[in-house]
Amino acid sequence: MGVDINEELCRLINQGINPIPEEEGLEELIAQHGGKELVATSNFQDAAVCRTFIVIVPLFVDQSANPDFTIMEKALKSLGKILKKGDLVVLETTFPPGTTDGPVRSWLCQSSGLEKEDFSLAYSPERIMTGYSLSRLREFPKVIGGTDEESGQKAFQVYTRFIPNLHLVSSARVAEMIKVMEGCYRDVNVALANELLKIAKDMDIDFFEAREYANHQYCHIHLPSTGVGGHCIPVYPWFLIKEMEKQESFSHCRLLRTAREVNDEMIQYWAEEVLRQCLKIDKPLAKIKICIRGITFRACVKEFYHSRNMALARLLVQKGLDVYVSDPLQSPEEIAAKGLRFIEPEEADLIFDPFDLNFSRGREKTA
């Protein structure tokens, strides 16, 4: 049984229609099982017959980069109302370490009236990648940890039925840390790639050629970018940074903080690059039509949360430049709804593709 507050989503699934077409292999599964073995509902009460609950509602951060548990608290309090003695709850949302055994447990106890020993509670971070969720579940290592030994064992027994590569770790807390650490590794290494890209440019060296031969089995220099967007990587380092600030261990999160800043400031660097390219075009700045080709945070994923590409477009607009946008996943109307202007790339003078960091000419070239 699947529970989601989105009624339309539930309706589609129950009709055997895949609501997420970009997920490879999902269509066949939903067509086969939707409305039969897999029933979706917007009503938590319908799930009262279940004994195991896997929760993966999103966690956002507020303007100050503190986690905002509003949705999570609401979902867990709804779940609490149908929770019975002996049930198992497993969280999959990426959390600041300590959340499962702390606030999650409290909300469940409060809402259910159960004691902590009445139900099992564990944590197993999702490690899927949008577009590859099914193959990731089948192939990728997954970890699971309980808030106590019995919960861990019980959760492991359930998950091992559908996750081939599963590892039981010593606690929910460690499992939470594992996922956050992965995110920090990504963020810091993207920041390193971005910094090396800037240095290579300053030193008149082709970063991409150097990267190709620098990388080997012990060296994994990442790809540079306009920064890091989405709900995951730019958010997770803050879980640790905020905890260290709370403990007044400011010196224990300097690298994570610097990496966050380096990545977020990349739009300044690319804005400079856009201007440098504009200087090569024989027109006054104000007359150069600039097209940012892609405003989602990642190519092929229709998601804008903390999108640095959209932030770059807005920064250039603020600077008074003649900026337009095109996006393969966005209609001109959707772009307009975001306060940006659509253009066919070939109609622009300068096109910046933020996914391959490439500049090209539009109409001047074809003229």
Place this chain on the structure above:
Amino acid sequence: MGVDINEELCRLINQGINPIPEEEGLEELIAQHGGKELVATSNFQDAAVCRTFIVIVPLFVDQSANPDFTIMEKALKSLGKILKKGDLVVLETTFPPGTTDGPVRSWLCQSSGLEKEDFSLAYSPERIMTGYSLSRLREFPKVIGGTDEESGQKAFQVYTRFIPNLHLVSSARVAEMIKVMEGCYRDVNVALANELLKIAKDMDIDFFEAREYANHQYCHIHLPSTGVGGHCIPVYPWFLIKEMEKQESFSHCRLLRTAREVNDEMIQYWAEEVLRQCLKIDKPLAKIKICIRGITFRACVKEFYHSRNMALARLLVQKGLDVYVSDPLQSPEEIAAKGLRFIEPEEADLIFDPFDLNFSRGREKTA
């Protein structure tokens, strides 16, 4: 032919005796070829018959982290005296990008009286690892780049005779950058591991358990340490930082700088840990014999350059603690010569092993 200013080294090689016993497989090679196919000499003039020169004398940095080219300049000016038209020179020492095509070429031209087009000049960074040099040469990818196309091609033809996995890149400059970038990747990732270790400790999480399951094909969290020592990793980021400072591009090297600081400050963290451990021992601080087991910069390598383990021992001495040292590669006399005191670890109250970051008890335990 091998040229080295160390006469004793040359004498040993010519007698077929391996002067570097820790290099696996070297003994057999020196025994077979030393004094026969391989002749070592301290006199540059003896090498005048050669047409290809591979130079790998060390490059140090001064107190302000600027490269000190003294030895390099001397070696290249000696080489210049025997350099002939049509010869090939390949540098292997890790350099700030631009060095081969800049100062190296100048010194060779000055000393030889040749014009730049009279000889070929290329760069191929060594990627060996102390102790595994021979297997690395046989298996590891190696890059080579010329200061012009002909030099690159010529150097490639020579190297391809003894390097199976060789890649020609577009310039000596790119080849120089490749090696420096690798070092930056290591330094930043060790800093990340060190920072995550501190955070995990603050959050009461076993870093090593979390690391074990966080790592997979896309995640390579390194091992934490007392910092980064030796002639390589702590030095290379400075090549880029100093260049950015020269260009007043201060914001382009913030992550590299922070990583350097995080790594260098790890001895403060471990000093705190030593004190924390001392508090658990039922003796006044001044009476607790502390043993640092290992003062080389890396286990099994008798090298002290920028050794953070030695720096830690000295920091604790400065704080007035009763600090001793033991080291499997150092005699008590050698330790004394470094201004430190030797102890048999079991005679100490507290033993810190800086290579596996482990604390143990000495005589109290056995008493």
